Amino acid sequence: MSILTNRHFVIALIVAPILAIIAWFAVDKLVAPPPVAAQPGQSFKLIAKPNCRYDSGLCELVNGDVRVKLEPTPEGQLKLLSNLPVQLSRVELLGSGEQSLQQLDTRDPQGSEESQLAVSVPLSDIQSLRIALNIQGVYYYAETEAVFLENL
Numbered sequence: 001m002s003i004l005t006n007r008h009f010v011i012a013l014i015v016a017p018i019l020a021i022i023a024w025f026a027v028d029k030l031v032a033p034p035p036v037a038a039q040p041g042q043s044f045k046l047i048a049k050p051n052c053r054y055d056s057g058l059c060e061l062v063n064g065d066v067r068v069k070l071e072p073t074p075e076g077q078l079k080l081l082s083n084l085p086v087q088l089s090r091v092e093l094l095g096s097g098e099q100s101l102q103q104l105d106t107r108d109p110q111g112s113e114e115s116q117l118a119v120s121v122p123l124s125d126i127q128s129l130r131i132a133l134n135i136q137g138v139y140y141y142a143e144t145e146a147v148f149l150e151n152l
Contacts, residue, residue, distance in 0.1 A: 040137030085111025088134035
């Protein structure tokens with residue numbers, strides 16, 4: 001008699017993985033801390049999406065419901081796009097060896113979702129960048145490579 005003809009064994013083979021998946025999500029729900037809403041004055045790190053590390057022509061930074069895009073314009077400038085109004089932004093362009101090439105600041109008390117950043121150095125010289133944003137009183141920051149600016 002084969003073990004695969006035993007109906008109890010076959011049912012256990014089907015049910016055990018399903019129970020394991022249910023247990024995985026149940027434990028996560030029990031022990032995971034609840035998400036915390038951003039409060040004014042706090043700071044949070046933005047996570048760089050993979051397109052920042054490739055010559056895609058676009059860099060996306062995210063944290064929860066905050067989404068920020070950096071993209072070069074045909075005029076050699078940088079465009080900062082956000083899904084939420086940005087009151088204050090600072091972008092530091094870094095060359096080789098973490099040498100600061102230029103700092104770009106924008107300030108808009110009402111907040112805007114799109115900003116043009118006037119770059120005075122060639123985009124091909126930029127190796128990485130640091131960005132800090134104030135969105136609704138909350139500070140967001142990131143540091144990422146600038147590979148997305150290559151081959152433009």
